[in-house]
Amino acid sequence: MEHDPHTGAIGIDTRKLGMWIFLASEIMFFSGLIGAYIVLRFANLESWPHPATVLNLPLTGVNTFILICSSATLVLGLASIQRGYKEGLQVGLFLTVLLGSIFLSIQFHEYHELVRDGFTISSSIFGSCFFTLTGFHGAHVLAGVIWLIVVLIRCAKGYFTPGEYAGVEIVGLYWHFVDLVWIILFTILYLV
Amino acid sequence: MEQVQQSNVTSQEAVHQRPNYAAIFWALLILTILEIIVANLPASKPLAVAGLVFLAIVKASLVALFYMHLKFEKFVIYLIVIFPLFLAVVLTLMILADQAPKLPA
Numbered sequence: 001m002e003h004d005p006h007t008g009a010i011g012i013d014t015r016k017l018g019m020w021i022f023l024a025s026e027i028m029f030f031s032g033l034i035g036a037y038i039v040l041r042f043a044n045l046e047s048w049p050h051p052a053t054v055l056n057l058p059l060t061g062v063n064t065f066i067l068i069c070s071s072a073t074l075v076l077g078l079a080s081i082q083r084g085y086k087e088g089l090q091v092g093l094f095l096t097v098l099l100g101s102i103f104l105s106i107q108f109h110e111y112h113e114l115v116r117d118g119f120t121i122s123s124s125i126f127g128s129c130f131f132t133l134t135g136f137h138g139a140h141v142l143a144g145v146i147w148l149i150v151v152l153i154r155c156a157k158g159y160f161t162p163g164e165y166a167g168v169e170i171v172g173l174y175w176h177f178v179d180l181v182w183i184i185l186f187t188i189l190y191l192v
Numbered sequence: 193m194e195q196v197q198q199s200n201v202t203s204q205e206a207v208h209q210r211p212n213y214a215a216i217f218w219a220l221l222i223l224t225i226l227e228i229i230v231a232n233l234p235a236s237k238p239l240a241v242a243g244l245v246f247l248a249i250v251k252a253s254l255v256a257l258f259y260m261h262l263k264f265e266k267f268v269i270y271l272i273v274i275f276p277l278f279l280a281v282v283l284t285l286m287i288l289a290d291q292a293p294k295l296p297a
Contacts, residue, residue: 031280042291187248191231
């Protein structure tokens with residue numbers, strides 16, 4: 001009897017299980033940061049500016065739209081390989097890498113403008129919170145883009161088939177989680 | 193062989209259970225626009241904050257349930273996610289309860 005080396009005793013792909021456990025630790029990581037943000041914000045209510053007066057809300061709104069699009073292109077790529085359409089996966093991965101890179105470029109541009117205007121990580125407690133939270137998220141996006149490029153190269157080499165696409169699923173879990181974290185950060189940093 | 197076949201069946205089930213990704217995308221987009229509108233409404237601050245947090249939770253749930261396929265996962269995966277999520281919610285609520293007296297009357 002042939003044994004699937006990736007299926008564990010509980011009948012779940014161990015690679016997928018490992019990613020979910022990693023994401024569980026990531027939930028706690030970002031919860032700690034958000035908890036610190038709440039404490040610092042409440043401790044500085046008087047001096048805390050309205051985010052819209054400091055940050056570029058329309059630009060970040062566009063960036064949020066870009067990240068949502070990137071999640072959609074990735075999930076459509078996954079759906080393509082499930083149907084046996086390899087080119088669809090390639091296009092989906094390429095668009096996701098492109099959109100992720102655009103997101104990072106816009107974030108870099110935003111940082112550049114803010115620092116130019118004197119809003120830095122050490123200029124105020126809001127600045128510290130803003131750059132720490134968005135910086136850690138940006139680092140996750142960068143890691144995701146690099147990982148997606150690796151998956152794209154493996155896809156071009158014909159690694160994925162309609163019966164074996166776990167590599168795409170796992171990078172997808174990570175990427176959608178990064179999108180999910182941004183949904184929360186966008187609300188608490190830019191809108192509230 | 194049996195397990196490999198089982199794996200393929202799981203894949204096929206996943207294909208059959210594939211949600212309408214385009215509908216989720218449009219829902220996320222509309223909710224984001226709604227968030228920006230709510231943030232700029234001349235409503236009372238606590239009401240606006242409650243509305244924005246609610247919209248963010250709906251968006252995050254849509255991503256987790258449909259894009260991350262949590263809706264179609266086994267119970268073990270739910271447990272792995274629910275436990276830290278519960279701790280995160282408890283942590284946030286306790287911090288908020290601790291800090292709330294600092295709010296201006």
